[in-house]
Amino acid sequence: MALRNGGWRRHGGVIAVLGLLCFVPLFVHNPYLLHLFILSMLYAMLAGSWNLINGYAGIFTFGHQAFFGLGAYASALLAMDAGLSPWITLWFGGCVAALAGLAIGLPVLRIRSVAHVAIVTLAFAVIVQAVVSNLPDFTRGTLGLAGIPAFAAFVLPWIGIVSFGAGDQVAYYYVALVFLALSMALTIWLVSGRTGLALKAIRDAEEAADSLGVDPTRYKLIAFVASSFVAGIAGACYAHYLHILTPDSAIGVSIMITILVMTLVGGIGTTIGPLVGSFVVTFGLEGLRGLGDYRLMVYGLLLILFVTFAPRGLAQLRSARR
């Protein structure tokens, strides 16, 4: 696979982080710390997928929680009601999110105005959350779903049975890591290849790119669908890991705020930014646990501070050194 823009080398930081993550369970045995690592990885997938539309395609959306929630609910409901294995329903969750991405991407891509895109995507997420909350027969409404099945156990050569019981966090850890690695590979492939070049050209000068035969709608749509697919998979993993979903926790605005904070702290428009950002924010906020409910205020403050003083996030520090 030929990669332009410096190829894989340019994303060495991402590969290094993923490589390091492989060894974490050898040293970390505390279940709570592992839980934080798993959440960070799921959030890294989610923030990374948002970054694909926002940082690379330059379309600023504020309804990404809809894709996360749709993936989570679709996979959970299918596993619970149809009795299918979560290994299968997970992909279904991703596809439902991708279809939703296509459905909302088509009207959104017709609009250039940042304000309109922001409001329409936000409105879409509000619609999804309201629909899920208002269909109690189907989704159990605002009470949410409980008892979502765990992943089925399987046998790996040399390792033995991998099961997903209450104490098997290491198994979940590696599942999250594998999906994170796959999503990062997809992202790197997209942004380094032809699509990434086209997206950057469109982001920086849409008319010019259009006149040179780059079809803006097609490439933006690719980014939109890929991004919502990854968000849906992250949501499905989240559902089968926590076994509980509520409309508020899976589709609420707070998810979008978390994505924003993580991406902005890490660095928007870079592959490593959302990855580092989600770990920094998840673990950093754990350090601030004493603050209790002031956590959200810290989020608000971080948003203002980063957007004002370091609009390119922590990744800026690295490029500034060069």
Place this chain on the structure above:
Amino acid sequence: MLTQLLLAQIVNGIVVGSMYALFASGLTLIWGTMKMLNFAHGEFFMLAGYLVYFCYAVLDINPALSTVIAVVAVFVLGVVVERTVIHHLLSRPVWQFTTIIATLGTSIILQNLALHVWGPEFQNVPYFVEGMLNVFGIRIAYQRLLILGVSCASIVVLWFFLKHTRLGLALRATAQDSDAAQLYGVNILSIYTFTFGLSAALAALAAAMLAPITAVNPYMGLSPLLKGFVVVILGGLGSFGGAIVGGVLLGVVESLGVLFSSTEWSDVIAFTFLVLVIWVRPWGLFGVEERS
């Protein structure tokens, strides 16, 4: 009986819609001059609600004076927020995105501050005026008539200000072409600050009037914010008249909708309508198509 019910609902819709119009004209004013969305607009609304609650319900200050206090205080807060958080973003690239983030951050901080200081409980504010008016068998609380009167008066004042004062002229000039306005000696940065304060004051006025009807709590700003967005998009972003017509229209449609479906679905319908409108007419129902 049915016609009376319908009429009563339409009147109620116009009353609430006139407040949506005030709230949304603040949003559209900011968009028109600064080309940005203000996600903290709902929090200005919420803070004004609390100010009226404390002045009127707790300290027993006269309602008119309470409203003035709330409006002035929130105007000052708006000026402070613009100066500290937004001002330096406006001269940078992608400010349309960064200002959304910054106002969202402001909104989170203000909302949680209110939550910590005053708790999540609903605080009731008594009506400013008691009693009911009885016309053709329709009973309307004087409070609602007061709301309608205040909103009509403030819309007229605002219109006069924009059309017939030097400051209003400068504001419109900045909205039309900020570079040209600057060439003609308009200090556009001060205009931005003033517009932001004025917009916050409009949200505050709407909150002061609605507080007795809706009660006050830290999350009360979210719903008007989302509805305000719907109104300004439907009316065409930046169009003052569009915001007013859109606001009243949404108010009437909502209160009639309550007769036919449950309130939970009304938001879904409003937002779906919004997405459809944007698909077909991105520049809104009353806005002018903008080719960039």
